[in-house]
Amino acid sequence: MSMRTLDDLDVKGRRVLVRADLNVPLDGETITDDGRIRASVPTIKTLVERGAKVVVCAHLGRPKGKADPKYSLRPVAGRLGELLGQEVAFATDVVGDSARGTVETLQDGEVALLENLRYEPGEESKDDAERAAFAEKLAGLAELYVGDGFGAVHRKHASVYDVPGLLPHAAGGLVVAEVEVLKKLTESPERPYVVVLGGAKVSDKLGVIANLLTKVDRLLIGGGMAYTFLKAQGYEVGKSLLQEDQLDQVRGFLNTAAERGVDLVLPVDVLAAVTFGADAEHDVVAATEIPADREGLDIGPRTRELFASKLADARTVFWNGPMGVFEFDAFSGGTRAVAEALITSEAFTVVGGGDSAAAVRKLELPEDGFSHISTGGGASLEYLEGKALPGLAALED
Numbered sequence: 449m450s451m452r453t454l455d456d457l458d459v460k461g462r463r464v465l466v467r468a469d470l471n472v473p474l475d476g477e478t479i480t481d482d483g484r485i486r487a488s489v490p491t492i493k494t495l496v497e498r499g500a501k502v503v504v505c506a507h508l509g510r511p512k513g514k515a516d517p518k519y520s521l522r523p524v525a526g527r528l529g530e531l532l533g534q535e536v537a538f539a540t541d542v543v544g545d546s547a548r549g550t551v552e553t554l555q556d557g558e559v560a561l562l563e564n565l566r567y568e569p570g571e572e573s574k575d576d577a578e579r580a581a582f583a584e585k586l587a588g589l590a591e592l593y594v595g596d597g598f599g600a601v602h603r604k605h606a607s608v609y610d611v612p613g614l615l616p617h618a619a620g621g622l623v624v625a626e627v628e629v630l631k632k633l634t635e636s637p638e639r640p641y642v643v644v645l646g647g648a649k650v651s652d653k654l655g656v657i658a659n660l661l662t663k664v665d666r667l668l669i670g671g672g673m674a675y676t677f678l679k680a681q682g683y684e685v686g687k688s689l690l691q692e693d694q695l696d697q698v699r700g701f702l703n704t705a706a707e708r709g710v711d712l713v714l715p716v717d718v719l720a721a722v723t724f725g726a727d728a729e730h731d732v733v734a735a736t737e738i739p740a741d742r743e744g745l746d747i748g749p750r751t752r753e754l755f756a757s758k759l760a761d762a763r764t765v766f767w768n769g770p771m772g773v774f775e776f777d778a779f780s781g782g783t784r785a786v787a788e789a790l791i792t793s794e795a796f797t798v799v800g801g802g803d804s805a806a807a808v809r810k811l812e813l814p815e816d817g818f819s820h821i822s823t824g825g826g827a828s829l830e831y832l833e834g835k836a837l838p839g840l841a842a843l844e845d
Contacts (some may be wrong), residue, residue, distance in 0.1 A: 596620025646671030746772025
């Protein structure tokens with residue numbers, strides 16, 4: 449796959465449309481985790497330093513094709529300006545009068561941010577003509593395009609898929625870095641190669657599990673999805689998260705792992721709570737003996753030690769998904785244990801975006817303790833699943 453980079457574009461004095469990923473969590477108008485904004489800064493800064501007129505576009509949440517104040521990117525413009533050390537002009541629409549006026553007044557080295565792309569129905573439309581019509585308007589704001597929103601490259605959306613075909617284009621530094629890491633994980637990983645998967649649902653990760661079982665040496669399963677694996681082995685899981693419709697699929701995974709000699713490791717103990725809540729009464733119980741009236745909310749102490757031992761000699765590790773309900777302090781210990789095992793490891797360690805990256809920041813763990821923290825959980829998983837990503841394909845020469 450050959451993608452042009454920023455070095456291949458002459459940007460001085462030209463309007464450059466940058467598709468960034470600024471989809472950050474908000475509490476009202478307060479940004480609670482600015483990781484994605486920080487990740488977007490280097491590409492924008494490079495363009496500023498080279499004298500481009502930078503027009504940033506991005507999405508936030510799911511406003512479903514209508515303007516909705518709670519999904520406005522205005523707070524993001526403020527934080528982006530702080531990180532860049534310069535004012536970021538904010539357009540109150542995407543391709544309307546405000547956007548055109550804001551872009552027209554930009555001087556070399558200045559930055560503007562357009563309002564939420566998903567306010568426009570054409571951005572996410574399944575209708576090719578509707579999407580293309582919106583893409584034409586968006587492309588009309590600029591002379592060049594830089595794709596740097598890795599968290600959206602698995603979407604066939606106008607700003608990601610259609611616009612690159614309308615303008616001279618290149619991949620931003622963030623996308624280039626993410627693809628390099630994913631190639632390391634898929635083409636020639638150093639072994640032992642260990643993948644840790646967590647999160648709520650097996651169904652979200654069927655494809656990636658099937659593909660990884662042909663590539664990894666060990667697969668450690670935690671989080672809510674572990675209970676479907678335990679149930680598939682015939683154990684009682686009480687009120688724990690369970691996807692009954694995935695049991696046959698999971699039995700197939702267990703068989704495939706055994707046939708291929710993949711060490712598929714499940715929890716041996718869990719924190720079983722009487723209810724789902726931050727202060728829920730709970731006990732440590734064997735994973736094979738969860739009481740019928742309790743639900744597992746985290747992996748237990750023996751499992752934390754077991755997982756750490758399975759990571760100790762790894763040379764390559766990919767981790768996607770928390771081990772428990774890390775948002776509650778009482779049930780964050782399993783996720784912390786896995787993260788700390790990676791920090792002390794000498795392996796090439798990749799945190800696969802999404803909740804895993806959020807957990808690293810919430811638990812105040814050092815981000816530089818990992819080789820790479822991805823900005824795109826869904827995109828990373830689809831790449832590892834072997835799927836073609838429309839946004840990357842659109843950036844290829």
